Amino acid sequence: MFKTKKAKIALFSGLGLVAVAVIAGAMLLVNGGGGKSATDSAEGKLYYTTVNEGSIASTTLLAGTVEAADEQYIYYDATKGNISEIKVKVGDQVAAGQALVQYDTGELQANLDMAVRSRDKIGRQIYDLRTNGQTVELSGDDSVDNKTVSSAQRSVDLQLQDLNDAYADAQTNIDKAQAALNETTVLSNVAGTVVEINKSVSKSNASSQTVVHIVNQGSLQVVGTLSEYDLANMAVDQEVKLTSKVYPDQSWAGKITYISNYPEANGAASPSAAGSSSSSNAKYPFKIALTSEVGPLKQGFSVNIEVINNKKSILVPVTAVVTKDDKQYVWTMVDGKAKRVEVTLGGADAVHQEVTSGLVAGDQVISNPSADLEDGKEVKAVEETTDQAK
Numbered sequence: 001m002f003k004t005k006k007a008k009i010a011l012f013s014g015l016g017l018v019a020v021a022v023i024a025g026a027m028l029l030v031n032g033g034g035g036k037s038a039t040d041s042a043e044g045k046l047y048y049t050t051v052n053e054g055s056i057a058s059t060t061l062l063a064g065t066v067e068a069a070d071e072q073y074i075y076y077d078a079t080k081g082n083i084s085e086i087k088v089k090v091g092d093q094v095a096a097g098q099a100l101v102q103y104d105t106g107e108l109q110a111n112l113d114m115a116v117r118s119r120d121k122i123g124r125q126i127y128d129l130r131t132n133g134q135t136v137e138l139s140g141d142d143s144v145d146n147k148t149v150s151s152a153q154r155s156v157d158l159q160l161q162d163l164n165d166a167y168a169d170a171q172t173n174i175d176k177a178q179a180a181l182n183e184t185t186v187l188s189n190v191a192g193t194v195v196e197i198n199k200s201v202s203k204s205n206a207s208s209q210t211v212v213h214i215v216n217q218g219s220l221q222v223v224g225t226l227s228e229y230d231l232a233n234m235a236v237d238q239e240v241k242l243t244s245k246v247y248p249d250q251s252w253a254g255k256i257t258y259i260s261n262y263p264e265a266n267g268a269a270s271p272s273a274a275g276s277s278s279s280s281n282a283k284y285p286f287k288i289a290l291t292s293e294v295g296p297l298k299q300g301f302s303v304n305i306e307v308i309n310n311k312k313s314i315l316v317p318v319t320a321v322v323t324k325d326d327k328q329y330v331w332t333m334v335d336g337k338a339k340r341v342e343v344t345l346g347g348a349d350a351v352h353q354e355v356t357s358g359l360v361a362g363d364q365v366i367s368n369p370s371a372d373l374e375d376g377k378e379v380k381a382v383e384e385t386t387d388q389a390k
Contacts, residue, residue, distance in 0.1 A: 044370075046367075046380065050363070051314055052314075053361055054312065054313070054315045056348060056352050057350070062304075065222065066220050070191075070216035071213070085102040093192075094192065098188045099188075100214075108184060111181075118170050119171055122170055129156060133156055196212065221287055222254060222303055226259065228284070235259070236257065238308070239307075240308060242304070242306075244304070252293075254288040255291050256288055260286070264283050288305065313355070314356075315355070318350070318352065319367055328345055329342050330366070331373050332366070333364040336380075
């Protein structure tokens with residue numbers, strides 16, 4: 001028996017309805033015959049967190065270079081003459097105050113000896129004048145003799161004053177000659193290791209010539225430069241975390257010890273292409289002292305620097321903040337009812353938002369506010385855990 005096309009279509013459509021009915025029945029059986037509403041599902045639940053003080057992650061990331069914190073360069077000084085001896089060699093451990101370089105002392109020693117002889121000569125004249133005085137011939141006339149003695153005494157006193165002044169000047173010359181002689185011996189200002197020696201210095205070379213270079217290998221620091229934007233967020237004594245690509249599994253602690261108030265000479269503002277305004281690429285030098293063990297860090301290493309934020313603020317989840325009409329709000333729970341609170345915001349990281357006004361520690365804030373929340377409306381929320389309110 002043949003069926004019409006209309007009948008075939010009706011038959012197939014009927015089968016489709018039966019299939020849909022079967023699938024729907026299966027779903028009802030799986031869900032226990034009813035199922036939860038959207039607000040009761042895991043995705044629809046509200047979560048709350050109790051407000052506490054804390055610190056957001058730092059957003060200031062810098063780069064720096066490791067260098068010696070204690071080192072000394074001894075440069076050749078042509079005014080001192082020729083170098084007669086370099087008293088150390090590469091690899092020597094030296095102490096502060098140890099002699100490193102000796103310049104020729106011949107001429108300066110002669111100057112000192114001459115100054116000493118000149119002073120001693122004056123000293124002998126003073127001794128003779130005080131011991132022997134001045135001979136005066138008396139006439140036998142008391143009146144005349146008294147005047148003669150008085151005049152002679154004044155002369156002796158004046159001579160003695162002049163000689164004492166000359167003796168003091170001679171001693172000053174000795175002190176200067178001795179200081180110049182002492183400077184021919186160059187001493188170490190730091191304790192460390194001799195890493196460089198240069199015996200081929202020349203008087204005709206006008207540039208700075210290093211003779212000895214000493215480094216304290218155990219005292220390192222990190223140096224670098226800040227942009228004007230980073231400068232506004234950093235201060236001396238802030239703690240930092242240092243990492244190196246050479247040792248990715250290690251980190252070092254440090255503290256900012258110096259930030260310059262003045263940019264580097266080559267970091268001044270430069271005029272823009274239009275000429276009507278200027279763009280600044282100013283760079284401000286900074287220094288960081290290592291406060292943890294140096295370990296495998298070496299001079300010349302490049303390091304990444306994360307400035308640790310120790311500032312304590314009221315923190316809420318970033319998801320808790322709602323913006324409306326250019327104002328920011330959070331929803332709190334008070335006695336089981338929702339309350340919208342206007343807040344002032346500070347900085348933020350990927351998880352937390354600083355709140356500078358509007359909340360206090362202990363407030364309960366809804367972490368994932370829904371659009372149907374209303375002021376004064378009863379609300380049920382579950383205390384947030386680490387894997388909720390995502």
